[in-house]
Amino acid sequence: MSFQIKEQPNLYDVIIVGSGAGGGMAAKILSEAGLSIAVVEAGGDFDPAKEEDRTQLRWPWESPRRGAGTRIRPFGDFDAAIGGWDIEGEPYTVAEGSSFDWFRSRMVGGRTNHWGRISLRFGPNDFKRGDIDGLGESWPIGYEDVKPYYDKVDKLIGVFGSKEGIYNEPDGLFLPPPKPRLHEMMLKRGTDKMNIPVIPSRLSILTKRINNERGVCFFCSQCNRACQIYADFSSGTCLIKPAQKNGKVDLYTYAMVRKVTTDSEGLATGVSFISKIDMKEHKLTAKVVVLGASACESARIMLNSKSSQHPNGLANGSGVVGHYLHDSTGTGRAAIMPALQNRDRYNEDGVGGMHVYTPWWLDNKKLNFARGYHIEYWGGMGMPSYGTGFGMDTMRQYIKDEFGNVGTNGGYGPGLKKDIRSYFGSMVGMSGRGESIPKYENFCEIDPNTFDKFGIPVLKFHYKWTEQEVNQAKHMHDTFEEILTKSGAILLGSKPGKDTQYGLQAPGRIIHEVGTIRMGNDPKKSALNSNCQAHECKNLFVVDGGSFVSQADKNPTWTIMALAWRTSEYIIKELSQKNI
Amino acid sequence: MDRRENLKLIMAGTLASSLVWTGCSTETKVVQAPVKAYIPPYARTDEELKILREIDEFTFFNEFELAKLNVLIDIIIPSDENSVGAKEAGVIDFLEFIMKDQPDNQTLMRGGLIWLDFTADEAFGKYFLEITSENQxxxxxxxAYPDTAEPRFQNAVLFFNLLRNLTATGYFTSQAGLTYLGYRGNTPNVWNGVPQEVMEKHGVSLDSKYLEVYLKPEERDITAQWDDNGNLIT
Structure with a gap:
């Protein structure tokens, strides 16, 4: 990991806060226009091509904890993302009766080092939900405004998939998808009986070459460990590094932005940050400030940037900054597929993540919840890791020995050893990821009683699910049980009930939180215009999920990048016309 | 004072306080202490290295506990004609590390290991290690069988569930365990679907609709190009 601190450079054209999907895309596009740029990142540099940063292709025994998660890498010891739900010295608080878990990655590339590479376009309906169901607002833009940028992102980054012609699941410029794994075909037996579609997944992994800078996937299934040949998308490898090659990008790492500085007219003049290296405050100046720190972190910076011109926080005359915080819904179910016990062995790693998925397939007008969900499938003969072999105290009853007799829960000895071998690759499951309703009452604000180790006031979260999300989670579980049962699997555990909101995970857990700095045509009800430019500060822009009016039942990253590209082109135009 | 002296004192204290031991000896087999924790040479932050070094600074299991564990883990995952057991696969080192890395499990583990001794004593008048393997x-x-165990043994059932879980996971994530399991991945390759004979065995087949769409291994190095309608043409 390297770091650099540069004291008082020249005035930059643009300062970009954050190096994730939005900040990375802005850096790439703005640097290509010849602009001088400072990218300010709270974590360290990271490059999986460097041997010292490589966790890819390591064996479980190379980790003393055998890949178990830690506070710093909750998704496993080999996971590339550094940070987690609970970062030393960087707390957040949650209001009583609320819940919210906030996942952060402190490193170049941000949370793009973690995500599942699921890269779905929002469809025409996804921009107009308020008009369709009357709950909340519609976006001030539509699919036709974003489509050209989705096309550009597809070409630049690469995404595999299949053309399906489904109205609200727009096709893109796809690379060829991989063939399904065995459990995926077996689960399809269940979905076929229920007329639920299962189509090739759409992941930003290169199954085919797109340029000479990045390699082609070699099917280790370890995208979450970061790819040493850049065959999957992460912002660091695919956006920040190419941007740096354009020559006018300075990368400031270990730099925690405290506020956006403003002048007497209320315009942005730059940022003030605390260096984690020397624990001192530093300042940078620029003509334009672009926030891409993540929906909540960018809202925090704006709310902490109060001035006489912006008494309610920067560009927050509307009072919406921090509000309409919403995450995707999520819950899942596991099962054991007896037909897959004692299966033939072959290398089934494939790409990192599922090879097939189910897009939303029903009509919400006929259901007791307003918005849909997609289904992700899992299973297969993946690499053993911490947890492999657990649970024999409840699962041995389903595992048959060589004579076809099922075992007794628990035990020890030769039979246990054989049963675990037999069981390998027979676990299957699925997860739903759904759309929630953005609400003013779900929000983050500055907690006046708490600051972090940099002296920066922290966020306090207020978030409760509504009946819409709870009903949706119940529907997910009913569906999962039927799919699993009809595909010949034995359900594990019990179906979560109303007391647990049908297994609905806490807000924040799906790591799709957006909406805190939303766009709109009415400055009284939104913080940004449709170009992600602040209504009340014309040289301030937001390129992360903060601008989202509603988060579809899709993963947000592709839309973050398409919008960041669109906003970057707008910034270039406005700068060249001297409007900002 | 060395660890053996400590152990003697601890055991003597136990003898004096609560249990009536009959015919037992404080002599135990000396086993090799676990190797120092392995600190991976890659991709660790300063904070992670600090945690690893702190773990390395102390030893969790004493020699008496290690002696019991060496027996127990090979009872749980024994060797057979074609594969080694948990002991030879290095599971002890993993247990030592993971107890320190996940301290929430320490009490259950430690308490369970002692439970074995006083239960052996009450049943057979000896330490667990000194009774026959049949008696063990x-x-x-x-x-070991949670569904039928007597309720009064519930704590010890939870201990054995923990030990079974950790022993199994330690074994099946070791090099020997992976070989026994038959895991074939973690190596560069070209995925071209499930082998035909496996699909036939399970009665599944590829959807003909997608046969032309799926990735063709021989074309993956040709740079992608699309026509104006977004169709891949190379």
Whole structure:
């Protein structure tokens, strides 16, 4: 990991806060226009091509904890993302009766080092939900405004998939998808009986070459460990590094932005940050400030940037900054597929993540919840890791020995050893990821009683699910049980009930939180215009999920990048016309 | 004072306080202490290295506990004609590390290991290690089958669930365990679907609709190009 601190450079054209999907895309596009740029990142540099940063292709025994998660890498010891739900010295608080878990990655590339590479376009309906169901607002833009940028992102980054012609699941410029794994075909037996579609997944992994800078996937299934040949998308490898090659990008790492500085007219003049290296405050100046720190972190910076011109926080005359915080819904179910016990062995790693998925397939007008969900499938003969072999105290009853007799829960000895071998690759499951309703009452604000180790006031979260999300989670579980049962699997555990909101995970857990700095045509009800430019500060822009009016039942990253590209082109135009 | 002296004192204290031991000896087999924790040479932050070094600074299991564990883990995952057992696969080192890395499990583990001794004492008048392997299994059978175990052994059942879980995971994530399991991945390759004979065995087949769409291994190095309608043409 390297770091650099540069004291008082020249005035930059643009300062970009954050190096994730939005900040990375802005850096790439703005640097290509010849602009001088400072990218300010709270974590360290990271490059999986460097041997010292490589966790890819390591064996479980190379980790003393055998890949178990830690506070710093909750998704496993080999996971590339550094940070987690609970970062030393960087707390957040949650209001009583609320819940919210906030996942952060402190490193170049941000949370793009973690995500599942699921890269779905929002469809025409996804921009107009308020008009369709009357709950909340519609976006001030539509699919036709974003489509050209989705096309550009597809070409630049690469995404595999299949053309399906489904109205609200727009096709893109796809690379060829991989063939399904065995459990995926077996689960399809269940979905076929229920007329639920299962189509090739759409992941930003290169199954085919797109340029000479990045390699082609070699099917280790370890995208979450970061790819040493850049065959999957992460912002660091695919956006920040190419941007740096354009020559006018300075990368400031270990730099925690405290506020956006403003002048007497209320315009942005730059940022003030605390260096984690020397624990001192530093300042940078620029003509334009672009926030891409993540929906909540960018809202925090704006709310902490109060001035006489912006008494309610920067560009927050509307009072919406921090509000309409919403995450995707999520819950899942596991099962054991007896037909897959004692299966033939072959290398089934494939790409990192599922090879097939189910897009939303029903009509919400006929259901007791307003918005849909997609289904992700899992299973297969993946690499053993911490947890492999657990649970024999409840699962041995389903595992048959060589004579076809099922075992007794628990035990020890030769039979246990054989049963675990037999069981390998027979676990299957699925997860739903759904759309929630953005609400003013779900929000983050500055907690006046708490600051972090940099002296920066922290966020306090207020978030409760509504009946819409709870009903949706119940529907997910009913569906999962039927799919699993009809595909010949034995359900594990019990179906979560109303007391647990049908297994609905806490807000924040799906790591799709957006909406805190939303766009709109009415400055009284939104913080940004449709170009992600602040209504009340014309040289301030937001390129992360903060601008989202509603988060579809899709993963947000592709839309973050398409919008960041669109906003970057707008910034270039406005700068060249001297409007900002 | 060395660890053996400590152990003697601890055991003597135990003798004096609560249990009436009959015919037992404080002599135990000396086993090799676990190797120092392995600190991976890659991709660790300063904070992670600090945690690893702190773990390395102390030893969790004493020699008496290690002696019991060496027996127990090979009872749980034994060797057979074609594969080694948990002990030879290095599971002890993993257990030592993971107890320190996940301290929430320490009390259950430690308490369970002592439970084995006083239960052996009450049943056979000796430490767990000093009874026959048949008698050891009689004690384990009290706690190894959660669905039928007597409620009064519930704590020890939870201990044995923990030990079974960690022993199994330590084994099946070791090099020997992976070989035994038959895992074939973690190596560069070209995925071209499930082998035909496996699909036939399970009665599944590829959807003909997608046969032309799926990735063709021989074309993956040709740079992608699309026509104006977004169709891949190379």
């Amino acid at each position: 299994k009689q004690i384990l059978d009290l706690i």
